[in-house]
């Protein structure tokens with residue numbers, strides 16, 4: 001069959017790769033000049049240190065099995081670092097605790113009083129069996145199981161916020177429970193932290209484009225689809241964000257709000273961070289990454305850091321210089337004095353959909369009202385949060401749906 005894929009983010013790329021490998025004649029249509037969608041390297045600017053800054057640090061977990069298989073398929077299975085979950089958490093007093101999946105490590109977590117640590121372990125174990133309702137927040141469920149505000153703030157949010165791009169008090173309980181069960185309560189390797197070691201654009205969009213073309217697909221960059229009627233194909237995969245998907249399919253727009261991610265890249269004249277990554281408690285700088293060390297390109301002098309703030313729309317309103325000062329001060333205030341040599345800001349207002357209570361019913365599956373059109377995207381009904389894994393899974397589901405349509409017709 002001749003299949004057109006609209007959208008060259010991870011969902012569209014995964015669908016296209018699967019379809020071309022199943023023997024279909026695939027054409028991928030992507031509006032931007034680059035592939036990869038939400039997983040991008042920023043356009044180069046004079047004075048940028050190597051490696052070029054990304055639109056935002058991306059982290060995967062060991063349980064992102066389809067995403068990792070996708071990287072293997074496009075020849076990028078060696079472009080990331082994999083480490084056991086042990087996340088340094090830096091407190092207001094600059095003391096460092098760590099979150100890992102073992103209950104013993106939680107009992108040593110220095111950012112909570114001893115009796116609260118025990119309660120965290122109890123709640124963690126209770127989450128194995130707790131019923132998860134999409135109608136309440138994860139925070140409400142945690143409290144019903146006995147968690148205190150302090151535990152939510154100083155333990156659960158550290159883990160939940162980067163995974164769901166929302167705080168526990170904003171995220172759907174169903175998504176919170178899924179995340180904890182899949183990552184923290186699954187096999188040990190499921191919680192492994194996967195960190196890109198290459199610029200995101202090179203190891204996703206560029207590599208996938210090469211793999212698709214080598215497999216015989218046609219890849220059209222800079223080609224925005226205004227209407228599905230302009231496409232001449234036997235089947236179409238619509239792999240674009242929710243609002244655009246609804247427009248192209250002439251459907252009501254799903255009630256899914258966006259949740260932003262703000263990233264600030266900072267080059268300091270001396271090292272500040274002693275680990276490749278760390279969370280900061282009580283700070284708008286939620287996470288900080290040593291980009292130089294993670295990519296194997298430490299600067300000749302100083303340290304190249306990326307600060308990430310997830311799900312805080314107010315930060316979008318702060319102008320670039322003030323945002324840089326805010327984040328740089330957060331780091332130097334806690335980690336020591338240093339001079340800032342260079343900086344760059346990346347704002348992604350629509351980084352993910354906000355999977356708040358009641359959003360499950362808004363996430364549509366691959367099947368559409370049109371007989372030859374299927375849907376994909378991290379926002380769709382994958383069972384996963386809006387992550388890279390969800391995006392790849394949605395693309396594979398779309399390709400399988402097309403396979404089933406073809407089998408049904410034969």
Ligand SMILES: Cc1cc2nc3c(=O)[nH]c(=O)nc-3n(C[C@H](O)[C@H](O)[C@H](O)COP(=O)(O)OP(=O)(O)OC[C@H]3O[C@@H](n4cnc5c(N)ncnc54)[C@H](O)[C@@H]3O)c2cc1C
Pocket residue numbers: 006007008009010011012029030031032035036037038039055056057058059060223224225226239240241244261263348350351352376377378379386387388389391
């Ligand atoms: C800064 C940031 C940090 C993130 N961090 C993480 C993380 O740590 N871990 C994680 O798992 N996930 C993370 N995510 C989320 C993850 O990147 C996304 O969920 C995922 O990449 C979405 O893929 P997608 O293919 O569904 O959608 P998109 O990536 O949005 O792709 C859709 C594509 O469709 C194209 N398009 C739209 N309309 C049209 C049209 N009419 N015609 C043609 N093309 C069109 C767009 O240009 C885009 O390329 C992050 C996202 C951001 C922005």
